[in-house]
Amino acid sequence: MRIAVLMKQTFDTAAIISLDANGQIERQGVNLIINPYDEFAVEEALRLKEKHGGEVTVISAGAPETQDAMLQALAMGADKAILVTDDNMAGSDEYAAALVLSKVLGGLEFDLLLAGWRAVDDGSAQVAVRVAELLGLPQVNVVTSLTIEDAKAVATRDIEGGSEVVEVPLPALITAQKGLNEPRYPTMRGIMQAKKKPFQKLSLSELGLDAAQIAPKVKAISYFLPAPRAACKLVPGEAPEAARELCRILRETAKII
Amino acid sequence: MAKGIWIFAEHRDGKIKKVTLELLSAGRKLAKETGEEVSALLFGKGVSGLASTLAEYGADKVYLADDDMLAQYTTDAYSKALSDLIMEKEPSLLLIGCTVLGRDLAARVAQKVKTCLMSDCTGVELSGGQLVFVRPVYAGKAFVKAVCPELKPVMATVRPNVLIADEPRAGRGAEVVNVAVYLEKTDLRQVIKEVVMQISTRPELTEANIIVSGGRGMKGPENYKILEELADVLGAAVGASRAAVDSGWIPQSFQVGQTGKTVSPALYIACGISGSTMHLAGMSSSKCIVAINKDPEADIFKVADYGIVGDLFEVVPLLTEECKKLLAS
Ligand SMILES: Cc1cc2nc3c(=O)[nH]c(=O)nc-3n(C[C@H](O)[C@H](O)[C@H](O)COP(=O)(O)OP(=O)(O)OC[C@H]3O[C@@H](n4cnc5c(N)ncnc54)[C@H](O)[C@@H]3O)c2cc1C
Numbered sequence: 001m002r003i004a005v006l007m008k009q010t011f012d013t014a015a016i017i018s019l020d021a022n023g024q025i026e027r028q029g030v031n032l033i034i035n036p037y038d039e040f041a042v043e044e045a046l047r048l049k050e051k052h053g054g055e056v057t058v059i060s061a062g063a064p065e066t067q068d069a070m071l072q073a074l075a076m077g078a079d080k081a082i083l084v085t086d087d088n089m090a091g092s093d094e095y096a097a098a099l100v101l102s103k104v105l106g107g108l109e110f111d112l113l114l115a116g117w118r119a120v121d122d123g124s125a126q127v128a129v130r131v132a133e134l135l136g137l138p139q140v141n142v143v144t145s146l147t148i149e150d151a152k153a154v155a156t157r158d159i160e161g162g163s164e165v166v167e168v169p170l171p172a173l174i175t176a177q178k179g180l181n182e183p184r185y186p187t188m189r190g191i192m193q194a195k196k197k198p199f200q201k202l203s204l205s206e207l208g209l210d211a212a213q214i215a216p217k218v219k220a221i222s223y224f225l226p227a228p229r230a231a232c233k234l235v236p237g238e239a240p241e242a243a244r245e246l247c248r249i250l251r252e253t254a255k256i257i
Numbered sequence: 258m259a260k261g262i263w264i265f266a267e268h269r270d271g272k273i274k275k276v277t278l279e280l281l282s283a284g285r286k287l288a289k290e291t292g293e294e295v296s297a298l299l300f301g302k303g304v305s306g307l308a309s310t311l312a313e314y315g316a317d318k319v320y321l322a323d324d325d326m327l328a329q330y331t332t333d334a335y336s337k338a339l340s341d342l343i344m345e346k347e348p349s350l351l352l353i354g355c356t357v358l359g360r361d362l363a364a365r366v367a368q369k370v371k372t373c374l375m376s377d378c379t380g381v382e383l384s385g386g387q388l389v390f391v392r393p394v395y396a397g398k399a400f401v402k403a404v405c406p407e408l409k410p411v412m413a414t415v416r417p418n419v420l421i422a423d424e425p426r427a428g429r430g431a432e433v434v435n436v437a438v439y440l441e442k443t444d445l446r447q448v449i450k451e452v453v454m455q456i457s458t459r460p461e462l463t464e465a466n467i468i469v470s471g472g473r474g475m476k477g478p479e480n481y482k483i484l485e486e487l488a489d490v491l492g493a494a495v496g497a498s499r500a501a502v503d504s505g506w507i508p509q510s511f512q513v514g515q516t517g518k519t520v521s522p523a524l525y526i527a528c529g530i531s532g533s534t535m536h537l538a539g540m541s542s543s544k545c546i547v548a549i550n551k552d553p554e555a556d557i558f559k560v561a562d563y564g565i566v567g568d569l570f571e572v573v574p575l576l577t578e579e580c581k582k583l584l585a586s
């Protein structure tokens with residue numbers, strides 16, 4: 001089975017976010033990682049390969065340093081990496097990212113497309129779905145269990161208040177949610193091997209795209225940090241008094257209960 | 258000439274979701290400034306009875322697509338029906354609740370009609386004749402204000418509980434327009450094999466007005482009972498930190514945070530939760546946060562409005578008793 005995995009490099013989830021002098025998100029000094037949901041997708045691809053045989057290709061569009069995240073995926077066991085990197089892509093939106101990724105996928109043969117259900121940086125949860133639409137693939141989003149049989153994917157997805165089992169014909173897009181698996185750590189041997197695996201870097205022009213086609217449609221006006229919350233009011237007293245007082249506050253001051 | 262504000266009406270078990278009512282109110286406010294009409298999109302099978310609720314909450318028009326193929330939500334059916342309608346009527350704005358269904362549908366439709374989509378917005382405002390969307394990035398550690406000036410419709414998903422639903426106006430009517438659905442069996446590639454709903458009398462986590470949440474400090478699965486008792490007194494939902502979920506004390510679907518659910522209740526009571534940034538990512542937009550933790554240095558007190566430093570096993574049952582008394586009086 002040929003499996004393609006979309007991945008993105010993001011800020012470490014523990015990173016402290018600040019703004020630079022131009023009011024943009026400060027990128028200096030922030031650790032970069034594989035988007036945690038994409039790690040579930042990579043892991044799932046590896047497990048499916050172990051079960052059904054085949055090949056796993058990880059694909060990303062991003063800054064040159066994205067290669068570090070992709071090397072990690074190769075070290076986990078993916079077979080090939082394709083990174084689209086181009087100065088003209090800076091500031092690109094979901095629309096543009098999806099166009100770029102769909103061009104890469106359009107030139108590949110694959111049976112299954114996996115991705116994380118959202119990226120923890122922009123949280124927009126759109127790119128993979130847009131790619132699926134561009135390529136005409138069915139989708140199952142926010143998946144916590146997946147089996148592949150007879151050219152079909154059967155996936156359990158979270159819905160509000162429960163879950164549902166959905167079947168789609170392959171090729172299809174499946175997006176990963178926590179619970180799908182526990183991603184493995186790369187081994188030392190994996191890390192050594194990763195460096196020798198095929199790693200293709202593409203520019204926009206090599207994909208037949210120009211800067212105008214990927215000009216962002218969404219324009220950020222400004223970034224701001226959340227207003228600091230007022231200092232916590234500790235409710236004094238022993239537990240019985242404190243509980244009574246908290247109850248009173250919630251009713252009379254906060255007017256919630 | 259602007260062509261209307263559209264709200265996708267989500268419903269479950271014969272009831273319109275709260276977030277839809279919030280969006281209708283937001284739509285009305287925008288309509289007041291733009292002079293546009295507010296339309297609700299009601300899709301399903303046998304759902305025409307819900308149109309009156311949509312009207313009472315502010316819809317001038319209800320586009321009703323009542324069709325066998327829409328009986329159950331599937332991406333293929335709903336995204337095709339919705340994008341066909343958009344291409345025919347060309348609205349200027351489409352708002353969808355940022356729910357599991359809303360997210361799945363919105364991204365697909367946005368690509369079908371080749372427009373932009375602002376995901377998971379916490380605010381929508383009209384500024385200088387432009388629609389400006391506020392949305393969290395980096396899991397709520399920063400926010401961006403963004404516009405989409407060139408494409409129509411502008412689409413956005415809006416987080417439940419961040420906008421306020423106005424009181425309904427009893428007897429307010431809306432024009433109901435039946436929508437033809439052009440779906441073939443071959444359009445539908447998803448087959449729903451099984452739906453498993455957790456039976457609960459408590460509200461759904463992402464919609465709940467109050468959430469009582471427990472972390473590693475709960476020490477074991479059996480202790481969630483004390484949170485459930487408080488939740489039941491308050492009509493609240495129960496939540497959990499990842500530490501509790503990963504320990505197997507409570508299912509994944511209860512997890513709040515970066516890799517769990519994003520919630521914005523009026524009140525979030527965090528019991529035995531330290532307040533890691535990954536947990537805060539899911540609940541920091543709660544209006545009022547209460548922390549019960551025995552460690553006075555715990556980070557949760559940095560975001561909490563009110564806190565009790567103490568043993569949750571002692572404090573929570575007392576709180577339950579006090580609330581019960583107060584609510585009975
Ligand atoms: C990629 C990634 C994603 C993550 N996503 C999430 C997520 O979505 N949600 C999430 O919650 N975490 C997430 N985490 C995990 C997160 O980093 C923390 O490990 C987790 O939130 C800690 O949970 P906790 O606060 O319950 O446990 P702890 O940090 O162990 O805190 C337990 C707290 O309970 C208090 N306590 C103990 N006993 C009592 C008592 N008897 N009475 C009162 N207080 C008591 C302690 O003082 C302590 O403050 C993620 C981590 C990573 C790496």
